[in-house]
Amino acid sequence: MTSPTSAPVLRQAPAGDGWQRFSPAQRLTRFLVYLAIVAAIVQSLRHVEVIPEFLYDAPEQMVDLVTRMWPVEWAAYGEHVHAPLVETLHIASLGTLLAIVLALPVGVLAAHNLVPSTPLNLFAKLILVSSRSVNSLVWALLFVGIFGPGALAGTLAIAFRSIGFVGKLVGEALEEAQPGPIEALKASGAPWVSVLAFGYWPQVKPAFWSIALFRWDINVRESAVLGLVGAGGIGMALDSALNLFQWDRVALILAAILAIVIAAELVVTQVRKRVI
Amino acid sequence: MTASDAAARGGGRDPSLAPSPWSRAIALALVAYVIYASAQMELSWDRFLVGLDNAQRFFGRLFPPNFERAELLWKGLKESLEIAVLASTLGILLALPVGLFAARNLMPPWVTWPARLVIVLARSFHPVIVAILFVKAVGFGALAGILALTVASIGFIGKLLTEAIEEISDKQVEAIRATGAPFTSVLAFGVVPQVFGRFIGFATYQLDSNLRNSTMVGIVGAGGIGGTLFAAFQRFDYDFVCAILIAIIALIMAGEILATAVRAIFIDNATLRDLFRRGALRRVRHAEDD
Numbered sequence: 286m287t288s289p290t291s292a293p294v295l296r297q298a299p300a301g302d303g304w305q306r307f308s309p310a311q312r313l314t315r316f317l318v319y320l321a322i323v324a325a326i327v328q329s330l331r332h333v334e335v336i337p338e339f340l341y342d343a344p345e346q347m348v349d350l351v352t353r354m355w356p357v358e359w360a361a362y363g364e365h366v367h368a369p370l371v372e373t374l375h376i377a378s379l380g381t382l383l384a385i386v387l388a389l390p391v392g393v394l395a396a397h398n399l400v401p402s403t404p405l406n407l408f409a410k411l412i413l414v415s416s417r418s419v420n421s422l423v424w425a426l427l428f429v430g431i432f433g434p435g436a437l438a439g440t441l442a443i444a445f446r447s448i449g450f451v452g453k454l455v456g457e458a459l460e461e462a463q464p465g466p467i468e469a470l471k472a473s474g475a476p477w478v479s480v481l482a483f484g485y486w487p488q489v490k491p492a493f494w495s496i497a498l499f500r501w502d503i504n505v506r507e508s509a510v511l512g513l514v515g516a517g518g519i520g521m522a523l524d525s526a527l528n529l530f531q532w533d534r535v536a537l538i539l540a541a542i543l544a545i546v547i548a549a550e551l552v553v554t555q556v557r558k559r560v561i
Numbered sequence: 562m563t564a565s566d567a568a569a570r571g572g573g574r575d576p577s578l579a580p581s582p583w584s585r586a587i588a589l590a591l592v593a594y595v596i597y598a599s600a601q602m603e604l605s606w607d608r609f610l611v612g613l614d615n616a617q618r619f620f621g622r623l624f625p626p627n628f629e630r631a632e633l634l635w636k637g638l639k640e641s642l643e644i645a646v647l648a649s650t651l652g653i654l655l656a657l658p659v660g661l662f663a664a665r666n667l668m669p670p671w672v673t674w675p676a677r678l679v680i681v682l683a684r685s686f687h688p689v690i691v692a693i694l695f696v697k698a699v700g701f702g703a704l705a706g707i708l709a710l711t712v713a714s715i716g717f718i719g720k721l722l723t724e725a726i727e728e729i730s731d732k733q734v735e736a737i738r739a740t741g742a743p744f745t746s747v748l749a750f751g752v753v754p755q756v757f758g759r760f761i762g763f764a765t766y767q768l769d770s771n772l773r774n775s776t777m778v779g780i781v782g783a784g785g786i787g788g789t790l791f792a793a794f795q796r797f798d799y800d801f802v803c804a805i806l807i808a809i810i811a812l813i814m815a816g817e818i819l820a821t822a823v824r825a826i827f828i829d830n831a832t833l834r835d836l837f838r839r840g841a842l843r844r845v846r847h848a849e850d851d
């Protein structure tokens with residue numbers, strides 16, 4: 286870079302090596318991370334199984350896919366797509382509501398300032414971590430095994446996957462609440478319920494609504510694929526269209542999913558703008 | 562509301578503390594919706610109880626987990642890991658230019674619009690659905706999974722990178738421009754230092770998320786442990802399903818710990834020794850999305 290002659294010169298260290306931002310230990314640690322990343326990439330590249338023959342005719346297959354998808358079978362919407370699409374929205378919404386009901390007590394239990402007992406906090410965090418570590422498709426598989434295929438399994442899968450998300454964020458919001466109003470309520474002799482309702486709730490309300498809306502938005506996307514493992518909604522229609530190679534109907538279903546995903550995002554932005 | 566009204570409700574409670582009519586209306590509407598939607602989907606208490614009966618048998622067959630086919634399990638896990646690593650690498654490399662081109666403060670509109678369109682398209686479908694399309698295009702196997710998760714990574718990292726770049730302070734960019742530096746130098750010294758920390762945050766987050774999804778794309782034939790899982794499930798090999806689930810959860814938790822460590826190293830400048838100190842990892846906040 287060009288610099289005017291009057292610019293101050295960086296002072297050199299006595300040993301002659303210039304100014305350094307990180308300590309040697311920090312540089313070594315960073316270097317190890319870079320090394321590990323490169324090693325992981327090289328290992329993966331060497332071992333991953335890619336069948337070259339499949340790659341050669343990929344453009345051909347793409348063209349084939351597009352010609353099979355076009356024209357989109359719009360006519361099938363009323364009979365085959367509308368009901369599962371609505372079911373998907375129900376799964377996402379009911380699942381989110383159920384998750385909120387189940388997650389609030391766990392979130393409260395996880396907040397150390399509300400429940401000052403480390404074993405109980407850890408227990409709640411264990412529930413939250415296990416809920417989050419299991420993908421919603423896996424939850425769906427489990428609930429299909431228990432309740433059989435259908436929307437009930439999907440709703441429970443969405444709910445159980447969301448407990449961890451909602452509970453964790455609500456717990457963190459509760460822990461960040463200002464102690465002032467809470468101490469004032471306690472000093473006035475307010476019972477526990479009142480402290481929760483008038484001390485904590487007003488402080489976490491904005492965070493709570495934005496968490497709930499955010500999760501609902503995610504759940505609309507996720508509930509669209511649960512049907513691939515039999516848990517109801519538009520995914521089941523997609524699965525059967527795929528199995529029958531009805532690509533024109535697949536295109537219609539994808540368009541429908543895209544439409545509700547965009548609609549959900551618009552609803553969330555609007556509600557957020559007005560309410561929060 | 563008058564004082565006598567409040568007294569009639571049996572307490573000297575301040576009426577301003579009562580729930581507002583709006584929140585009552587919303588609560589009522591939600592209850593009505595739950596009843597309506599449950600009826601629509603034919604959810605009922607009886608079905609739930611029948612299910613609980615099944616649950617007992619189901620869990621009886623899940624446990625004890627069966628690790629006899631450990632080789633198959635290991636092969637699937639390894640493939641999932643490879644898919645996640647390669648998809649994250651490719652996704653991040655491709656997301657860098659896309660995210661930069663979409664930033665309105667650095668690029669003219671005719672560049673940002675196409676880049677934004679790419680991001681929106683890449684984000685709109687669940688990776689498993691994208692995987693279906695790639696399975697058709699490049700056949701069954703890991704490549705379809707890699708491509709599907711690459712698309713997901715471009716969408717997620719592209720979007721967050723764009724937001725990060727749009728929020729940077731103009732002062733440093735202006736200062737470097739004023740020295741007559743070329744565009745690449747403006748990027749390297751004005752933009753990169755301001756977004757690097759956040760970039761590490763969402764890159765590790767995406768690796769974590771790709772790891773989760775790479776265990777799932779196999780359900781539609783795009784490689785990884787998901788295929789093994791779904792096949793075992795459909796054959797009612799529930800004890801093997803249980804073993805696979807335990808392995809997946811262990812893999813994901815290990816991934817989460819690694820991601821937290823990388824964030825600690827690059828964002829909080831932690832050294833290896835800091836990492837093993839108790840509680841060091843807990844201090845690093847991490848974003849949660851899915």
